[in-house]
Amino acid sequence: MNNPYVPNLVVIRNITTENEANDIKTFELVFKEPEAMKNFRYRCGQFAEISFFGAGECPIGIASSPMDEDCIQFTVKKVGVVTTALHNSEEGTIMGVRGPYGNGFPMEKMEGRNVVIVGGGFAFTTLRSLTKFILHEANRDKFKDVTVIYGARDPGELIYKYDLEAWGKRDDINLNVTIDRAVPGWTGLVGFVPAILKEVAPSSDNAIAIVCGPPIMIKFTMPVINELDFSPEDVFLSLEMRMKCGIGKCGRCNIGNKFVCKDGPVFAYKELEMMPKEY
């Protein structure tokens, strides 16, 4: 029987510090066995359990795009035992990865439609995977207009600045990057994500919205989404939950009878409306 708890070995190829506070870093990982890379076929919005040997495991959303063929990336905030060990490690360190887990974003449903991506703070990781995937030359034609609204507390906390810069130069994406409060030197948008969403007011016509962010952002974003007249089955949220096993066994990430790790983490708003409000 295949043992789902044993990770594949990976090597840290590159570490990028993402924010000024220096507590968010992107780790670029390469599988030790090329075969394992081939078997690790993932979708945007999925996650994996990453192991730092001696510290333990934690679930992290996959930040790279499935189109990136030679490595996978995880953007990790330093919060606990495993993530701290990871932050203190160097390039060349051996780690473990098992997965991918979860359902991911409904890519097939998004094809042929306008896509509105709304994200806040550090939760932008899987949305970055999604945006990268859509903007890839092999995929861009499959999707119509792409609108991205992404906010962080201040400019120093915006992650993936290199991507934002590159996307900003393109004419096939409507990119709206905002910060919470004005600071000297910032010439971009200022305001919370829900307010900017209201201003940008992307049409819900033939559109799908993908929302991911901290609970407070979700709370104020959903009324705007409703005002924009998105149908509940066309709005998808990626949820956060404490997880351990990633395969629906350890018992902690359930919302009602659904497990965020295996039935989610992406749920249609319509599904969530019928689930207990316990997340």
Next chain:
Amino acid sequence: MFPMKWKVIEKSKLPVLMAELAKENEVFAPVKEKSIVSFERISSENQAYLDFRNTKKPPKEVFFPQTETLFTYRTDKKNVEVLEDPAVKGKRVLLGVRPCDARSFALLDKFFSSGEDKDVYYLEKRKNTTIVGLACNAPLSTCFCTSMGGNPFGKEGMDLLLQDINDQYLIETVTERGEELIKKFPWLKDAEKADIERAKKLSEDAEKAVKSKVSVKNVSEKLDRMFDDPMWDQIYQRCLGCGVCTFLCPTCCCFDILDEETEEVKRVRIWDSCQFSCFTLQGSGHNPRPSGKERMRQRIMHKFNYFVKNYGESFCVGCGRCVRECPVNLDIREVVGAISTRQVE
């Protein structure tokens, strides 16, 4: 189907049977130490003790140990070697399991074998184990197996069932695996018709002796509409959050995974409990189940609604351990009873 077979064994001969079993199997059975009866590996010093009502701890540990190594690994800075744990390959016999606890295995089997990623650690041990049950002649006042679809003489989850008929055990073959085991003991006597009839009478008496009744009819449907019911604000208030109800529950199987550094570095899983505040505490500090209210609701909902939705049965076998061992006398029978009579919109 295999032919139904009934055998008998003198109680005094049981140690002989156990010794023979131990030649080819790891044998686990109830052992009495001081006043506590629990399932242990049987050896010459550790003799089976079958004169108990039910064990303090359920036998789930045989398949789902409280601490279990998933794998060990050797590591230096630039290299890691993962050594998969040699999951138990040898044959095992688990003897003396009460029918409620045997039913818990039927439920745990469903859970651990579901989905794409199966729990190999539980399933491998389970696959190699023959379960010999022990019928209940004298249920406890806290027992409510008959309300949960079980029976003091129930056979679900067992391969063989022992029934105490005075100075003998009547042995009933339940599965082919049980038959395989019995075949190895040709010296066992065939049962007489009177033995089987005696067991039948004891079975009827035992069923009547389960006085505690819980109405679970419509409980799952009621709970669908009770997530925000004010009832939850009340019932959790005296709960201490100690988690004993979940640790001693034969079906509770939530766990945590962590790395342990002793002489070797190991990835282990340990029992965890939905009754602990850190169970769902997120790295950000957000906790979707911040108080005892949400945590008790989770336990009840999981057993009587969520599991029913996912697997078609309640995740409770009515063993009554959580009732007997709760330090503040919270009684799951009362909670379920209150749900069943609750007026909900």
